[in-house]
Amino acid sequence: MTVSEVMPTGNREDEIQIYDLHKSFGDLEVLTGITTTIHRGEVVCIIGPSGSGKSTLLRCVNLLEQPTKGRIFILNEEITDPDADVDRLRTQMGMVFQSFNLFPHLTALQNCSIAQVRVLKKDPEEAKRIAQENLEKVGLGDRGHSYPAQMSGGQQQRVAIARALSMDPEMMLFDEPTSALDPELVGDVLSVMRDLADGGMTMMVVTHEMAFAREVADRVMFMDGGVIVEEGPPGEVIRNPKEERTRTFLARVLDPTHVHPTTTKYDHPDPQKTAGFEVRGLSHHGE
Amino acid sequence: MSAISSTTTVAPRKKRLSPRKRAQRFRIVQYAVLVLAVVLAALTIDGHQLQQVFFRPDLIVQTIGPELGSAFLNTIIYTTGAFILGLVLGTVLALMKLSQVGPYRWLATIYTEFFRGIPAIIVLLAFSLMGVAFPGFSFPFDPYGAVWVALGMVSAAYMSETIRAGIQAVPKGQIEAARSLGMSPGMSMQRIVLPQAFRIVTPPLTNELVLLTKDSSLVYVIGLFASGYELTKFGRNLANSFANITPLVVAGLCYLVITLPLTYLVRRMETKQRKATR
Numbered sequence: 001m002t003v004s005e006v007m008p009t010g011n012r013e014d015e016i017q018i019y020d021l022h023k024s025f026g027d028l029e030v031l032t033g034i035t036t037t038i039h040r041g042e043v044v045c046i047i048g049p050s051g052s053g054k055s056t057l058l059r060c061v062n063l064l065e066q067p068t069k070g071r072i073f074i075l076n077e078e079i080t081d082p083d084a085d086v087d088r089l090r091t092q093m094g095m096v097f098q099s100f101n102l103f104p105h106l107t108a109l110q111n112c113s114i115a116q117v118r119v120l121k122k123d124p125e126e127a128k129r130i131a132q133e134n135l136e137k138v139g140l141g142d143r144g145h146s147y148p149a150q151m152s153g154g155q156q157q158r159v160a161i162a163r164a165l166s167m168d169p170e171m172m173l174f175d176e177p178t179s180a181l182d183p184e185l186v187g188d189v190l191s192v193m194r195d196l197a198d199g200g201m202t203m204m205v206v207t208h209e210m211a212f213a214r215e216v217a218d219r220v221m222f223m224d225g226g227v228i229v230e231e232g233p234p235g236e237v238i239r240n241p242k243e244e245r246t247r248t249f250l251a252r253v254l255d256p257t258h259v260h261p262t263t264t265k266y267d268h269p270d271p272q273k274t275a276g277f278e279v280r281g282l283s284h285h286g287e
Numbered sequence: 288m289s290a291i292s293s294t295t296t297v298a299p300r301k302k303r304l305s306p307r308k309r310a311q312r313f314r315i316v317q318y319a320v321l322v323l324a325v326v327l328a329a330l331t332i333d334g335h336q337l338q339q340v341f342f343r344p345d346l347i348v349q350t351i352g353p354e355l356g357s358a359f360l361n362t363i364i365y366t367t368g369a370f371i372l373g374l375v376l377g378t379v380l381a382l383m384k385l386s387q388v389g390p391y392r393w394l395a396t397i398y399t400e401f402f403r404g405i406p407a408i409i410v411l412l413a414f415s416l417m418g419v420a421f422p423g424f425s426f427p428f429d430p431y432g433a434v435w436v437a438l439g440m441v442s443a444a445y446m447s448e449t450i451r452a453g454i455q456a457v458p459k460g461q462i463e464a465a466r467s468l469g470m471s472p473g474m475s476m477q478r479i480v481l482p483q484a485f486r487i488v489t490p491p492l493t494n495e496l497v498l499l500t501k502d503s504s505l506v507y508v509i510g511l512f513a514s515g516y517e518l519t520k521f522g523r524n525l526a527n528s529f530a531n532i533t534p535l536v537v538a539g540l541c542y543l544v545i546t547l548p549l550t551y552l553v554r555r556m557e558t559k560q561r562k563a564t565r
Contacts, residue, residue, distance in 0.1 A: 064463055091469035101464035105482050115468035118478060160464075167468060 008076040013040045015171055015202050016061060021070035023056050030056045032226040034070070038171075043203045045213035045234070048223035049249055054206040055098075057223070058175050061204065062093045075170060091119060094164025098176040100156045102148040108135060108159045109144040112166040120167065127166075134162035138192045154185030158192055171202035178209060210253055214238050222246045346533040350525055357514070358521035359541055365434050365503040365517055366545075370496050372439030377446030382476075384451050395447065402444035408505045411437045415509035430515040434506055442499050446492060453488035454480060490560070493553045497546045504542075518542060 006019045016038040023031040030053045038044050046054045059065040061072060063079055063086050071080045074089045103111050112131030116122040122130070135141050138158040148156050157177055164172060174193065178186040190212050197203055197216050207213060213220050213234055220237040222230045222245075230243045241247045304312070338344075383395035402410065414437035418425050426432025457480045465475035485492075504519035511520060522538030 062467055064467065087466075087469045087471055090467055093467070095464075095467035097460060097464065099458075099460055101458075101460035103461065103464070103479055103483075105486065114478060115465075115470060118474055119469040163468070 006071055008073040008078065009037075010076055012076070014038075014073075015040050015075055016204070017073040017076075018057075018061070019071045019073075021057070021060060021072065022068045023053070023060055023065060024068045030226055031060070031067075034226075034228060036221070036228065036231070038202060038204060040170075040202055041200045042218045043197045043201075043205065043216055044219045044221055045217035046204065046206045046221045046223060047208070047210070047213060047249075047253075048229075052223045053226045054223050055175050058173050058204055058206050061173060062090050062095055064095075087119070091115075091167050092170045094161075094167060094169040094172040096157070096160050096164055096172065096174045096177045098179050100148070100153070100160045100180070102156050102160055102163070104148050107145050107147055108140065108151070108162075111148070111159060112163045115163075116166055130168075131162070131166050134165045135159070137165065137195075138162045139188070152185060153181045154188045157181065157189050161189075161192055161196075165196075171204070172196065174203065174205040174207070176206050176208065178207070208253070210238060210250075222249065224249070341532060341536050343531055343533045346525075346529055346531055347537055349529075350522075350534040350537045354513075354516075354521060355518075355537070355541070358516050358518045358538070359544075361515060361517040362500065362503050362542075363545065364431060365438070365506060366496070366500045368428075368431055368435035369438035369442060369503070370499055372435050373442035373446050373495075373499070374492070376439060376443035377450050378481075380443060380447035381450035381454060384447065385454060399444045399447055402441050407438065407441045407502055408508055410441050411505050412508060413437070430509075430511055433509075434503070438499060438502060438505075441502075442495060445498075446495055449488050449491045449495065450484065453484035456487050457483045487560075490553045490556045493549055493556070497549050497553075500545050500549075501542060 008014075008017055014037050018034055018036050021031055021034040022029070030051075034053075034057055046057065048054050056065055060067045061074075061079075063072075067080060071078060073079070075092060077089060078084055079086060079089050102108075103114070106114060109128060109131050112134055113124070113127035116127035116130060117124050120127075132141065132144060135144055138161055140155060140158055140162065143151060143155065143159075148159070151159065157180075161172075161177075177193070178189050181189065186209070190209060193203070193205070193212070194216050205213075205217070215234075217234050219231060220234045221228055222237055222241070222243070224245050230237055230241060230246045236242075237246065238250060241250060380395045380398060383391040384399075386392055386395075411434065414426075414433045417433065426436060428435075461479055461483065462475050465479040466472070470478065503517055506515075506517050507520040507523055516524070518538040518541050519535075522535035525534035526532050
């Protein structure tokens with residue numbers, strides 16, 4: 001069966017269906033054939049070395065990156081169809097960025113209500129009430145009138161989560177949500193995400209937080225070189241990986257002498273050890 | 288290599304001042320030059336003559352009056368109208384320059400290069416003759432309309448470059464966040480990017496307003512009724528009739544009343560922005 005013949009399953013439980021997804025930036029192939037389905041209420045953590053295509057995969061799902069080839073169905077509607085109502089489908093997918101991307105000219109409350117009013121055409125008072133609810137959900141009910149610049153990184157990221165939740169999405173996409181945070185602020189953000197997962201939210205999370213993946217994920221997806229190398233329950237992928245590449249990666253990440261995977265590339269000039277890591281300057285995401 | 292280093296070490300040591308001492312000496316020299324210049328000026332300049340040419344008290348008194356006030360007001364009206372028009376047109380041009388459609392980009396670039404390349408005074412003269420070129424045509428709000436359009440079109444060329452840079456200075460993540468919330472490209476631009484872009488360009492645009500205030504003096508080249516006189520035209524006419532430049536000097540000082548607070552405001556805003564950018 002070729003990709004063009006693929007039909008959505010039609011099953012309401014299959015919220016995100018990805019078929020043979022390819023993405024290139026010029027000559028650089030970042031994704032080389034991803035096929036997977038994410039089900040309602042499932043929490044999928046995507047791990048892997050930098051440059052493996054994790055973020056690109058996530059950004060293709062809500063079409064922030066236009067796939068080179070392949071098809072994606074969101075709630076059984078094809079978002080990669082040129083005639084798709086992408087804006088409407090995006091309101092079903094909350095996105096949280098590594099660099100927060102809060103609107104600096106708006107307060108926390110306005111950040112959470114502007115799209116409700118402008119896109120969903122909600123009554124401003126109603127939108128404000130929903131925004132306040134979501135700020136409370138992330139523990140920032142008292143910071144509604146603060147501007148992003150007046151908040152810490154952890155608080156900003158939680159507002160960003162509240163902003164996405166305020167659209168009442170079916171699913172949430174997290175693109176390395178804690179990578180830009182000071183270590184002591186990571187916990188608050190992760191605990192908000194854990195609450196979301198417990199509440200039954202469908203989540204795709206690109207992350208380096210192995211502990212989070214191990215404890216919260218229903219499925220862990222290890223990516224390298226633009227493909228899914230291995231996926232399965234965290235107990236299998238993280239505790240007992242089958243693939244050599246997964247084992248090498250996890251050994252590096254979980255090695256207590258290397259707190260963060262990116263430190264490896266500076267510590268080991270040995271090209272074999274650094275091969276999986278991104279050459280600096282080739283990054284397509286983040287600022 | 289070794290020869291050089293040996294000569295430097297062997298060379299007789301001069302008595303060297305400490306850097307702080309040297310800086311102090313240099314400062315003393317600077318003050319000395321300044322004092323010398325002031326003394327020279329005081330000795331050579333004939334104060335009375337200077338006053339007779341530039342600051343005749345009787346003419347200062349005659350210049351100040353309701354007509355000066357009306358000229359002052361006209362300067363502000365010409366400038367404000369041209370600025371608003373320039374701002375709107377400049378924003379449109381900036382968006383055209385960032386358009387996906389090639390011809391829009393080319394048109395905007397040609398416009399900008401044209402109006403930045405020719406003297407504003409010529410544009411002003413050309414527009415003042417529109418009524419002659421197209422019989423029956425006249426700008427609304429005569430004589431303000433023609434000036435607003437002419438100066439507005441020139442300043443739009445400059446402002447469009449500034450605004451374009453401001454739009455591009457807004458991080459790409461802002462558009463991505465807006466789009467990921469389901470906003471259309473147009474809405475993202477209008478609600479998220481432009482408000483931030485204008486914040487970034489407020490200081491340079493205020494500078495543009497200062498330049499425009501002074502450029503409004505070019506209005507003196509076109510024929511006007513007395514009610515349309517602005518500061519320069521008013522000052523020149525009086526200067527001609529008194530055969531003394533004092534009224535024009537007074538008019539010139541009036542520009543400072545407008546421009547000094549504006550430049551002060553720009554500096555305030557720039558300091559504030561520097562503080563705000565983490």
